[in-house]
Amino acid sequence: MVIQGFLKRIREQKRRLNKKLLLLTIQQQNEEILSLKASVRNLKLINKKQAIQIKNLELINKKQQIQIKNLELINKKQQIQIKNLELINKKQQIQIKELLKKSKLHESLLLKDRFADLEFKRQQFETKFSEVRKEHKEDTKNYYNKLFSRPQIKNKFKKVRQLSRKDNRSKCPVHKENNNNTTKLKNQIDSKTECCSTSEFLDSSPFEFSNEEKKDYQNKGISSSRKKKSLFSKLFL
Structure with a gap:
């Protein structure tokens, strides 16, 4: 009987211990469940935050895509504007070339x-000048003919011619060296008319002579009409 009672006590203690163990396990399980629920909640919150972030990123991506499309449209418009400007520039260049041609023409x-x-x-x-020159030549010829036909002028001209010859002989080195020998002097005067009469006439005359005319006058002598003109120019001009 004692053994049976002792066995009963042992069995009751086992039951109590089992109950306690069950309670402990249940509590542990409950705590684990609670922790799992809390972790699940936390995960749900994290998932919600991530979902919100994903939505925000999607919205940002959509906005960026819209901006990219807008930029592409702006780029297309700018390219069209550039092409239009190039066409305008070509037209303006063509117009400028045409205007230059017209201006040159x-x-x-x-x-x-x-x-x-x-x-x-x-x-x-030239026609007027030639006419005036002809008239002037005719007038000068008529004037000199009338002038030298007068006896007073003729006498005065002779005196001036004599004075001019004396003056030329005084300047001439040939006459200075040969004052004594008159025959030699006369021959040298005839051979060297250049220093005594011709060169003086050609240098002092108001009329223009070419080189050929000067040579011709120095070789052949000067005509009386030209001498008259030169001497008259010395007197009255």
């Missing part, structure tokens, strides 16, 4: 008209 026509006008005026001037 206009300038050439103006220059041709101006040159023709100047040429016409030059021809008119």
